[in-house]
Amino acid sequence: MAILDLANPVRFLSLSARILPWIAAAAVVTLAIGFYLAFQAPPDYQQGETVRIMYIHVPFAWLGLFGYSMMAASSIGILVWRHPLADVAHKAAGPVGATFTALCLITGALWGRPMWGTYWVWDARLTSMLVLLLLYLGLMALRAAIDDPNRAGRAAAVLTLVGFINVPIVKFSVDWWNTLHQPASVFRMGGSTIDSSLLWPLLICAIGFTLVFIALHMLGMRTEILRRRVQALEARAAAEAMA
Amino acid sequence: MTHTVFIAASYGVSLLGLGLLALWLVLDYRSQRRTLSELEARGVGRRRANRSGEAE
Numbered sequence: 543m544a545i546l547d548l549a550n551p552v553r554f555l556s557l558s559a560r561i562l563p564w565i566a567a568a569a570v571v572t573l574a575i576g577f578y579l580a581f582q583a584p585p586d587y588q589q590g591e592t593v594r595i596m597y598i599h600v601p602f603a604w605l606g607l608f609g610y611s612m613m614a615a616s617s618i619g620i621l622v623w624r625h626p627l628a629d630v631a632h633k634a635a636g637p638v639g640a641t642f643t644a645l646c647l648i649t650g651a652l653w654g655r656p657m658w659g660t661y662w663v664w665d666a667r668l669t670s671m672l673v674l675l676l677l678y679l680g681l682m683a684l685r686a687a688i689d690d691p692n693r694a695g696r697a698a699a700v701l702t703l704v705g706f707i708n709v710p711i712v713k714f715s716v717d718w719w720n721t722l723h724q725p726a727s728v729f730r731m732g733g734s735t736i737d738s739s740l741l742w743p744l745l746i747c748a749i750g751f752t753l754v755f756i757a758l759h760m761l762g763m764r765t766e767i768l769r770r771r772v773q774a775l776e777a778r779a780a781a782e783a784m785a
Numbered sequence: 786m787t788h789t790v791f792i793a794a795s796y797g798v799s800l801l802g803l804g805l806l807a808l809w810l811v812l813d814y815r816s817q818r819r820t821l822s823e824l825e826a827r828g829v830g831r832r833r834a835n836r837s838g839e840a841e
Contacts, residue, residue: 592788595795602799641806648802649795656788754803761810768817775824782829 549627551767558760565760569753576747583743595653597744600728601751602646606674607709609639609755613681614706617699627763629695630770632702633685634762638755640678647671658722666715667723670708677705691770 576597586593613635619628650668651661662668681698688694711718716725727735734741 590788591792594792598795598799637806637809641802645799645802648798652791652795652798656791758803758807758810761807761814765810765814765817768814768821772817772820772824775821775829779824779827779829 549625551627551630551770554627554630555764555767558764562757562760562764565753566757569750569757572746572753573750576743576750579743580747583739586740589657592653592656593740595649596740597747598751599646599649599653600744601748602642602649603671604748605751605755606639606643606646606671607712608752609635609642609759610674610677610702610706610709612759613639613702614709617702620695620699621703626770629691629699630763630766631759632695632698634759634766636678636682636685638758638762640675640682642751642755643671643675643678647675663722665722666719667712667721670712670715673708674712677701677708681705691773 580594580597583593585591589596613632616628616632616635619625620632647668650671654663655661681701684701685694685698688697713726715721716723728741728744736744
């Protein structure tokens with residue numbers, strides 16, 4: 543419980559105020575290096591120049607899944623320990639994860655048109671990724687629909703854990719079904735099938751976007767903590783005015 | 786460069802999407818901080834602190 547005790551909103555505000563600018567700066571530098579290498583890398587022998595879309599599409603996909611997994615972990619914190627920071631982390635991850643997932647779908651469609659001849663197919667990978675986006679949007683709508691923040695947090699946590707079944711479905715959809723989407727080519731048994739001249743820029747871009755995700759999530763958490771303080775003070779002010 | 790339009794559109798929409806998200810988060814943060822400062826300036830939090838003997 544000692545680690546949980548350390549993770550309180552006041553300590554989080556103090557710590558995040560110090561490290562957030564560094565994370566944001568590291569994200570900018572890492573992405574600058576990543577994009578430089580990505581546009582210096584040779585074109586793919588099949589995709590040609592269109593492979594440049596991979597350097598943003600793949601990190602968006604990973605981070606869409608990462609965000610949801612983080613929300614699932616936060617859900618356990620909400621339901622088991624009723625930890626306020628877990629609820630804050632869960633709520634703040636929603637818009638960030640939804641944005642990354644939506645950008646994954648959009649950039650995938652823009653890659654699919656020249657490569658597959660279509661923007662969209664009801665393929666298992668694409669459809670499960672769309673389900674992930676709908677889960678994010680549904681969770682945000684659920685929180686907005688329930689006035690009591692504690693009830694909203696618990697309901698969202700339960701739905702998040704139920705929806706977590708979609709995460710392995712997204713990951714293994716290309717193995718379980720016959721899909722138009724190519725199978726895993728980076729994290730797979732037997733190692734990556736991507737040439738190192740393309741793989742390294744991809745990994746550096748992925749690190750850069752992960753830092754962007756962390757920075758945006760941290761900012762969202764800081765905002766949510768302040769919003770809860772504002773709501774508590776407004777409720778107190780209203781009670782004092784009535785007394 | 787082949788398929789330049791699709792590559793440019795992908796990077797453009799990504800920049801726009803992340804830019805709008807960051808802008809919304811920054812504006813929301815500033816708005817909450819401003820409201821909190823106003824409430825504290827009205828002494829809402831201070832009265833509670835004085836009653837409970839806590840330092841804000």
